[in-house]
Amino acid sequence: MFTNKIKITATMTSKNQITIPKTVRDILDLKQNDQLEFTIQKDGSITIAPKESFEDFWKIVEDQEKKYGNVSSPETDWGPDQGSEVID
Template sequence: METTKKSLIIATITSKNQITIPKAIRQKLDVHTNDQLSFEETAEGEIVIKKKANDDFWQVVKEHSETYTIPSESEIDWGSDLGGEVIDE
């Protein structure tokens, strides 16, 4: 029988019922400022914490435009016109 060792990370709840999510957990969940977390209870009574998917379309567009390069040209250059085309006379 194989056993797996799990790490134990502890955080403290403040008097205002707030908690700082430890760095190791933030990295594992890939959460950043303004991300949302969901808390789901399983049938066994355990609480599962997940990063909520971003549903804001324009926020996703903004994040992608900052992450990926976008060509600076506003129009694709298809090359020069040939000039002798005859289209439906």
């Protein structure tokens, strides 16, 4: 996304809250009620990224359906199951 680092500062309030600077909100395309995911590495560095939303989940499902079909798609004959068990 960027060829250089961008450093942006935010200050924590007495209630342990931080306002996400507008530049960061714009770069991450954050909107109201979006969730962020914090990943903390062993060296203490932190990565902040938008958490995948439920809408993102359904977009993934839609993409998978286009590629593989869905429950109403005609079945593909993959041949006999290998090592299947008979359960009484």
